[in-house]
Amino acid sequence: xxxxxxxxxxxxxxxxxxxxxxxxxxxxxxxxxxxxxxxxxxxxxxxxxxxxxxxxxxxxxxxxxxxxxxxxxxxxxxxxxxxxxxxxxxxxxxxxxxxxxxxxxxxxxxxxxxxxxxxxxxxxxxxxxxxxxxxxxxxxxxxxxxxxxxxxxxxxxxxxxxxxxxxxxxxxxxxxxxxxxxxxxxxxxxxxxxxxxxxxxxxxxxxxxxxxxxxxxxxxxxxxxxxxxxxxxxxxxxxxxxxxxxxxxxxxxxxxxxxxxx
Numbered sequence: 001x002x003x004x005x006x007x008x009x010x011x012x013x014x015x016x017x018x019x020x021x022x023x024x025x026x027x028x029x030x031x032x033x034x035x036x037x038x039x040x041x042x043x044x045x046x047x048x049x050x051x052x053x054x055x056x057x058x059x060x061x062x063x064x065x066x067x068x069x070x071x072x073x074x075x076x077x078x079x080x081x082x083x084x085x086x087x088x089x090x091x092x093x094x095x096x097x098x099x100x101x102x103x104x105x106x107x108x109x110x111x112x113x114x115x116x117x118x119x120x121x122x123x124x125x126x127x128x129x130x131x132x133x134x135x136x137x138x139x140x141x142x143x144x145x146x147x148x149x150x151x152x153x154x155x156x157x158x159x160x161x162x163x164x165x166x167x168x169x170x171x172x173x174x175x176x177x178x179x180x181x182x183x184x185x186x187x188x189x190x191x192x193x194x195x196x197x198x199x200x201x202x203x204x205x206x207x208x209x210x211x212x213x214x215x216x217x218x219x220x221x222x223x224x225x226x227x228x229x230x231x232x233x234x235x236x237x238x239x240x241x242x243x244x245x246x247x248x249x250x251x252x253x254x255x256x257x258x259x260x261x262x
Contacts, residue, residue: 004247009036010256016164024222025225026217026221027247029147029217029220029224030221031262032143033147033148033151033217033220034148034151035144036141036144036147036148037148037151037152039144041144043148043149046145046149047152048077048147050113050149050150050152050153050154051153051156051157052158052181053115053118053153054111054115054153054154054158054161054212055153055157055160055161055261058110058111058114058115058116058157058161058162059161059164061087061110061114062107062110062111062163062164063221064163064166064167065106065110065165066098066103066165066166067168067169067171067172067174068169068172069098069102069106069172070098070169070170070171070172070174070176071167071173071175071176072174073093073097073098073102073169073173074090074172074176074177074181075092075176075180076092077089077090077093077094078090078177078181081093082230085126087181088191090173090177090181090183091173091174091177091183091188091189091192091195092192092194092195092196094173094177094256095170095194095196096194096195096200098165098166098170099166099168099172099196099200099201100200100203100204100260101252101256102169102257103166103169103204103208104162104204104205104207104208105211105248105249105252107161107165107208107211107247108158108162108208108211108215108248109214109242109248111158111161111211111212111215112239112240112244112245112248113174114240114243115117115215115216115219115247116215116216116218116219116240116244117219117237117240118151118219119216119217119219119220119223120218120220120222120223120226120233120236120237120239120240120241121157121223121233121236121237122231122247123146123147123220123223123224123225123226124222124223124224124226124232124236124237125223126223127223127224127225127227128226128228128229128230128233129231130222142224144214146224147220147224149215149221150219151213151217151220154212154213154215155209155211155213155216156209156212158181158208158209158211158212158215159205159208159209159212161208162204162208163205166201167255168194169186174188174192193203203255203259206255206259207251207255208253210251210255211248211251214244214247214251215244217241218239218243218247219240219244221240222239222240222243223236223237223240
């Protein structure tokens with residue numbers, strides 16, 4: 001009887017200790033990586049390659065996501081607001097929703113699925129094929145060579161992607177508003193810019209920078225800690241995407257509470 005009662009508690013305790021151990025490992029990994037960003041040598045070529053990979057090659061999927069999100073948001077807002085004769089608020093709702101929340105979150109989730117998995121797979125493959133150990137043998141710090149440039153690149157690239165996503169998302173809402181819903185173009189744009197504030201844009205870009213750091217951190221950490229051959233690399237890739245997505249949504253609430261809580 002005692003075993004039946006204690007076994008679930010023991011399992012809960014093991015899970016809690018495992019979660020704390022993992023959290024500590026990630027925190028120490030992040031601190032070490034960040035410390036290498038302010039100490040020479042600096043690998044500018046690796047940073048630029050990672051920046052192009054994150055910013056340029058992720059642009060098509062982020063752009064398409066933003067445009068269609070703006071279109072859908074305008075349609076859904078019209079459907080709901082028409083019941084209360086509040087159609088004039090559609091432009092302001094679209095721009096605030098995109099700039100504050102949907103732009104950063106959706107762009108980050110798209111980049112997490114693409115870049116987080118790429119980082120984890122690349123570094124994980126290097127780990128299981130002993131290439132990381134070879135770097136150490138050649139007196140090259142793997143954290144400085146593999147992790148730090150990717151962290152910096154993702155942190156700087158994602159705000160640029162989100163800025164583009166905001167513009168294209170608003171454009172998608174404007175297209176639907178003017179071509180399908182019958183709004184006057186000048187009035188729609190005036191309502192958009194009158195309601196938008198600088199703080200809304202800044203909060204979205206800060207969120208994007210944090211999300212970019214998290215995506216690169218989880219991708220590199222999962223890859224760096226992978227083991228077990230091809231199966232281990234696949235598990236690390238999946239773990240990187242899942243962990244990044246969950247942390248993005250959780251930190252979105254935390255950052256929103258910080259910026260907009262009254």
